[in-house]
Amino acid sequence: MDDLAEVEAAEEGLTKQIRNALEAEDAERLNALLDPLPYSEALREVLTLSADERDRLLNLVPTELAAELIEEAPNEMAVDLVERMEPERAADVLEELDSDVQADVIGEMDEEDAEAILSEMDEDEAADVRRLAAYEDGTAGGLMMSEVFRFPDRATVGAVLRMVASDDADFDRYRGQHPYVTDPDGRPVGVVSLRSLLTAKRSAALTSIMIEPLTVTVDTTLEVLEDIFDEHPFLGVPVVDEAGILVGVVSRTAVSDAVLERSESESLKRQGVVGDELRSMPLWLRSRRRLAWLSANIVLNVIAASVISAYEETLAAVIALAVFLPMVSDMSGCSGNQAVGVTMRELSLGLVRPVDAFRVWLKEISVGVINGIALGILIGIVAWLWKGNPALGLVIGLALALNTMLAVSIGGVVPLLLKRVGQDPAAASGPLLTTITDMAGFFLVLSLATLMMPWLLR
Amino acid sequence: MDDLAEVEAAEEGLTKQIRNALEAEDAERLNALLDPLPYSEALREVLTLSADERDRLLNLVPTELAAELIEEAPNEMAVDLVERMEPERAADVLEELDSDVQADVIGEMDEEDAEAILSEMDEDEAADVRRLAAYEDGTAGGLMMSEVFRFPDRATVGAVLRMVASDDADFDRYRGQHPYVTDPDGRPVGVVSLRSLLTAKRSAALTSIMIEPLTVTVDTTLEVLEDIFDEHPFLGVPVVDEAGILVGVVSRTAVSDAVLERSESESLKRQGVVGDELRSMPLWLRSRRRLAWLSANIVLNVIAASVISAYEETLAAVIALAVFLPMVSDMSGCSGNQAVGVTMRELSLGLVRPVDAFRVWLKEISVGVINGIALGILIGIVAWLWKGNPALGLVIGLALALNTMLAVSIGGVVPLLLKRVGQDPAAASGPLLTTITDMAGFFLVLSLATLMMPWLLR
Numbered sequence: 001m002d003d004l005a006e007v008e009a010a011e012e013g014l015t016k017q018i019r020n021a022l023e024a025e026d027a028e029r030l031n032a033l034l035d036p037l038p039y040s041e042a043l044r045e046v047l048t049l050s051a052d053e054r055d056r057l058l059n060l061v062p063t064e065l066a067a068e069l070i071e072e073a074p075n076e077m078a079v080d081l082v083e084r085m086e087p088e089r090a091a092d093v094l095e096e097l098d099s100d101v102q103a104d105v106i107g108e109m110d111e112e113d114a115e116a117i118l119s120e121m122d123e124d125e126a127a128d129v130r131r132l133a134a135y136e137d138g139t140a141g142g143l144m145m146s147e148v149f150r151f152p153d154r155a156t157v158g159a160v161l162r163m164v165a166s167d168d169a170d171f172d173r174y175r176g177q178h179p180y181v182t183d184p185d186g187r188p189v190g191v192v193s194l195r196s197l198l199t200a201k202r203s204a205a206l207t208s209i210m211i212e213p214l215t216v217t218v219d220t221t222l223e224v225l226e227d228i229f230d231e232h233p234f235l236g237v238p239v240v241d242e243a244g245i246l247v248g249v250v251s252r253t254a255v256s257d258a259v260l261e262r263s264e265s266e267s268l269k270r271q272g273v274v275g276d277e278l279r280s281m282p283l284w285l286r287s288r289r290r291l292a293w294l295s296a297n298i299v300l301n302v303i304a305a306s307v308i309s310a311y312e313e314t315l316a317a318v319i320a321l322a323v324f325l326p327m328v329s330d331m332s333g334c335s336g337n338q339a340v341g342v343t344m345r346e347l348s349l350g351l352v353r354p355v356d357a358f359r360v361w362l363k364e365i366s367v368g369v370i371n372g373i374a375l376g377i378l379i380g381i382v383a384w385l386w387k388g389n390p391a392l393g394l395v396i397g398l399a400l401a402l403n404t405m406l407a408v409s410i411g412g413v414v415p416l417l418l419k420r421v422g423q424d425p426a427a428a429s430g431p432l433l434t435t436i437t438d439m440a441g442f443f444l445v446l447s448l449a450t451l452m453m454p455w456l457l458r
Numbered sequence: 459m460d461d462l463a464e465v466e467a468a469e470e471g472l473t474k475q476i477r478n479a480l481e482a483e484d485a486e487r488l489n490a491l492l493d494p495l496p497y498s499e500a501l502r503e504v505l506t507l508s509a510d511e512r513d514r515l516l517n518l519v520p521t522e523l524a525a526e527l528i529e530e531a532p533n534e535m536a537v538d539l540v541e542r543m544e545p546e547r548a549a550d551v552l553e554e555l556d557s558d559v560q561a562d563v564i565g566e567m568d569e570e571d572a573e574a575i576l577s578e579m580d581e582d583e584a585a586d587v588r589r590l591a592a593y594e595d596g597t598a599g600g601l602m603m604s605e606v607f608r609f610p611d612r613a614t615v616g617a618v619l620r621m622v623a624s625d626d627a628d629f630d631r632y633r634g635q636h637p638y639v640t641d642p643d644g645r646p647v648g649v650v651s652l653r654s655l656l657t658a659k660r661s662a663a664l665t666s667i668m669i670e671p672l673t674v675t676v677d678t679t680l681e682v683l684e685d686i687f688d689e690h691p692f693l694g695v696p697v698v699d700e701a702g703i704l705v706g707v708v709s710r711t712a713v714s715d716a717v718l719e720r721s722e723s724e725s726l727k728r729q730g731v732v733g734d735e736l737r738s739m740p741l742w743l744r745s746r747r748r749l750a751w752l753s754a755n756i757v758l759n760v761i762a763a764s765v766i767s768a769y770e771e772t773l774a775a776v777i778a779l780a781v782f783l784p785m786v787s788d789m790s791g792c793s794g795n796q797a798v799g800v801t802m803r804e805l806s807l808g809l810v811r812p813v814d815a816f817r818v819w820l821k822e823i824s825v826g827v828i829n830g831i832a833l834g835i836l837i838g839i840v841a842w843l844w845k846g847n848p849a850l851g852l853v854i855g856l857a858l859a860l861n862t863m864l865a866v867s868i869g870g871v872v873p874l875l876l877k878r879v880g881q882d883p884a885a886a887s888g889p890l891l892t893t894i895t896d897m898a899g900f901f902l903v904l905s906l907a908t909l910m911m912p913w914l915l916r
Contacts, residue, residue: 038682038685039689044808195623199619227498235693263718266725268799268800272796273800283824291828301784308780308784316774319770319773320770326900330896338729338752345731375753378753
């Protein structure tokens with residue numbers, strides 16, 4: 001705890017120093033405070049400030065630091081931060097970033113804001129960004145950068161070496177790329193390995209040492225790109241458009257970042273958080289987004305509760321049932337959620353596809369039968385001993401057993417069916433599952449109790 | 459649907475062909491069927507087989523293909539597949555893999571199985587694996603590979619170029635690494651950039667062109683490694699032991715894979731799936747693991763339900779309350795889970811730390827007040843209109859409003875507190891949250907109803 005208190009004190013000191021420097025409009029001091037921190041810590045400090053202070057800070061610090069903060073921020077936050085800058089400043093900051101990051105930020109903006117910034121940018125660069133921003137997220141076009149380490153097919157090894165040896169700032173943007181060779185139409189015809197580059201004569205033609213490149217098209221999906229980088233040690237893959245012209249390179253890093261982002265956004269959606277919420281966003285936005293999801297959920301809850309309402313007479317006769325209704329629905333919901341979790345994981349690993357629904361169901365129902373019986377016996381004994389009524393134990397136990405089997409069946413299969421009909425399994429599986437298992441749980445408990453009424457009242 | 463049916467038919471054909479080849483013990487045919495597939499698809503095909511068929515297949519196919527399948531499989535599955543091989547075969551297959559993957563697999567095995575395999579391996583390689591397997595997961599030691607592209611400090615540029623140009627199979631294992639220079643004690647003293655390598659004379663000493671390397675120690679955490687790769691374009695970072703001796707290299711890919719794995723395992727834990735469940739695992743194991751989590755949950759559910767039990771008289775007097783009890787607890791649970799989701803995300807982005815609990819609570823309670831009031835009014839009106847009782851509407855609405863505020867407070871802060879006391883926030887936040895919001899929800903509805911009884915019965 002002492003350590004934590006110390007960290008806390010040191011941090012408060014830092015935040016205060018940043019505030020003071022901001023108050024004094026001391027750009028140098030701000031840079032000296034923020035630049036040595038890892039980007040994630042610098043961003044955390046910036047997000048601790050009020051929105052207004054944030055805006056002033058991003059306008060004051062050097063464009064390189066502002067660009068690093070924008071790049072580190074999750075995309076929606078980055079868009080917000082850039083939109084709030086003056087277009088001229090925003091253009092300067094964006095020009096520090098790679099084209100794929102530029103396109104991600106510009107692509108999410110209101111068209112008006114985007115155009116205001118683009119018109120301040122270098123014309124060629126703006127054209128590049130416009131082109132990249134038009135590609136779909138999650139495709140090679142949406143992930144690629146337009147900076148390509150390319151050479152015409154008449155170039156020699158020496159030309160490449162001169163480029164590497166030069167202090168041309170652009171070379172840093174090609175980091176990790178191998179030289180690609182293009183024909184006069186711009187089609188990629190070869191790629192040169194480091195090994196052959198190091199061992200060839202300087203006067204040798206690139207065409208004499210190049211090998212045929214593996215290429216993807218602008219609409220190649222993230223899944224296919226994952227497979228390619230899994231199987232090959234490449235750091236980047238060249239991307240061609242419909243006409244076969246080389247238009248960009250997708251890097252291994254861009255693909256693994258996109259996979260991580262997809263996984264985290266799915267995980268959030270499963271918790272009912274739609275969009276990219278961070279607590280530094282405006283209150284009304286956070287509140288409205290969460291409410292939208294909750295309001296849909298309330299409707300589903302009312303539908304489920306109407307089952308209870310239909311059996312009020314049974315409930316009135318055996319009030320102890322009310323104690324177990326939430327338990328049965330909650331426990332089945334948990335079992336079903338486990339099944340959803342495993343299916344989502346197998347989907348993301350590529351181990352199941354929508355066509356495997358039946359096979360998945362067979363695997364799930366086996367677990368469901370075992371766990372249903374085990375949990376049913378457990379809760380049945382609890383109900384019996386607690387309320388001293390064996391018939392109550394039988395009703396509750398049987399209801400939980402059956403509802404567990406139903407829940408794992410639905411939980412295992414629903415994500416696959418949603419995917420099959422083109423819906424998002426991460427966002428919709430949970431609410432769908434819970435509504436069905438709630439309704440079925442209430443119905444099973446109350447209808448079994450109605451059937452068993454003579455024994456329950458004995 | 460027609461497309462899907464076609465895929466299905468083609469796939470069934472493939473599975474059948476694999477089974478036939480396996481029956482005929484036709485290793486060449488198996489290789490011809492599986493090798494052209496992306497690894498994830500090949501693995502999916504293998505996992506479709508029974509455990510016994512899987513074992514036979516992995517023994518029949520070439521070691522390279524078996525090694526690729528092992529590498530593609532999630533770790534727990536890989537361990538299981540290797541454990542079931544004959545030690546001699548297992549050693550051959552493992553020797554195809556990089557040392558970091560070897561250590562991940564061997565490190566998770568029973569000691570006896572591990573030793574049986576290690577004793578069949580090349581002695582040096584076995585010693586390497588033993589050393590690597592001893593480091594903790596999620597540290598540089600646990601993530602590094604021992605294959606290092608290293609040169610003594612008396613080496614020349616020419617020595618590096620000869621190594622690159624040679625057909626030495628080991629060179630492939632260094633992919634992406636820059637040459638590291640070590641002193642006679644094995645301490646890293648420099649790293650050589652590609653640019654200077656290409657432009658220096660062959661006779662130049664490496665020490666004359668090297669720059670000081672950034673190094674990490676074996677116990678550097680994943681979080682710090684993430685920051686380093688975020689900030690530098692390096693493909694790998696050299697790792698030193700306590701004595702400052704160079705012992706391995708952590709690659710960018712190993713770090714991004716580990717981050718993805720952590721994110722996915724957290725997301726699974728939040729759904730109540732502990733461990734690395736895949737449906738190809740044995741039924742009893744899957745069932746037992748899920749049950750362990752569910753049984754703990756049933757205890758928490760009984761605790762929450764005891765609140766209802768304490769108010770059976772109130773319930774008996776106003777049976778309509780039973781309709782709304784699950785709604786209030788479920789809706790608050792959802793609100794709380796949204797807060798958990800956002801906190802977990804901010805934790806993984808490094809934007810909040812345990813010391814920020816109070817700041818997080820302030821942000822959450824603001825959303826909680828708005829959403830609590832909105833949802834309370836909504837459900838209050840539903841209850842009033844449905845049951846024709848304005849007092850019932852007031853009780854339910856007020857209970858949901860208060861419980862929503864409580865739920866977001868707990869949901870936002872609990873992951874931070876769990877982390878502060880060294881517990882795993884992903885696994886424990888959900889059940890803890892649900893139990894508290896269930897209890898509080900039941901208590902609020904039933905105690906408010908008891909207070910308002912005269913108006914409820916009017």
